[in-house]
Amino acid sequence: xxxxxxxxxxxxxxxxxxxxxxxxxxxxxGGGGVDGAIHRAAGPGLLAECRTLGGCRPGEAKITRGYDLxxxxxxxxxxxxxxxxxxxxxxxLASCYRKSLELAVxxxxxxxxxPAISTGVYGYPKEQxxxxxxxxxxxxxxxxxxxxxxTFVCFTDGDVSVYERVMGDLLQEQK
Ligand code: ADP
Numbered sequence: 001x002x003x004x005x006x007x008x009x010x011x012x013x014x015x016x017x018x019x020x021x022x023x024x025x026x027x028x029x030g031g032g033g034v035d036g037a038i039h040r041a042a043g044p045g046l047l048a049e050c051r052t053l054g055g056c057r058p059g060e061a062k063i064t065r066g067y068d069l070x071x072x073x074x075x076x077x078x079x080x081x082x083x084x085x086x087x088x089x090x091x092x093l094a095s096c097y098r099k100s101l102e103l104a105v106x107x108x109x110x111x112x113x114x115p116a117i118s119t120g121v122y123g124y125p126k127e128q129x130x131x132x133x134x135x136x137x138x139x140x141x142x143x144x145x146x147x148x149x150x151t152f153v154c155f156t157d158g159d160v161s162v163y164e165r166v167m168g169d170l171l172q173e174q175k
Contacts, residue, residue: 005134006149018104020038023035042074046064046067062103075103079092081123097114101144110148112151
């Protein structure tokens with residue numbers, strides 16, 4: 001499934017995919033980081049729709065339209081706050097990727113872009129988060145051929161190297 005996973009460096013709000021995923025907080029009413037950037041680029045319609053959703057629990061996902069974004073939809077998911085790793089952080093993070101992709105399938109979407117969920121303010125160690133993102137996505141793609149492409153959007157060159165290395169390792173393990 002490696003050929004369906006792409007790594008790009010840049011700003012997720014610029015991508016013209018079927019859905020971009022937002023690393024939101026439980027209120028779904030906007031915040032800093034990628035969440036703030038998505039709300040700024042989407043315009044006030046996004047916040048208005050988010051107000052109707054009643055928030056979101058960690059590991060769950062909800063979908064809205066994309067408004068002024070080039071992406072058609074935004075899938076809002078809430079990652080775990082890193083508290084040392086023994087508080088179900090890995091399961092919750094894996095659930096974010098799985099539930100987001102399940103919503104994409106449910107809505108007939110074929111191209112999805114993810115930021116590195118929980119690795120900003122929520123403090124999840126980058127490499128560990130990346131391993132979960134890549135392995136959970138690869139497993140999902142194996143089971144759901146209707147998804148055509150998943151893009152991992154990296155904000156820094158360092159993140160690109162981590163994703164490339166982790167994806168290479170995964171490919172090795174599958175040989
Ligand atoms: P969280 O609260 O889940 O940690 P953050 O928004 O703080 O969410 O960070 C998640 C990741 O998104 C970080 O790796 C951060 O560098 C990255 N990021 C921030 N802004 C953007 C953007 N516009 N496009 C893509 N990634 C972004």
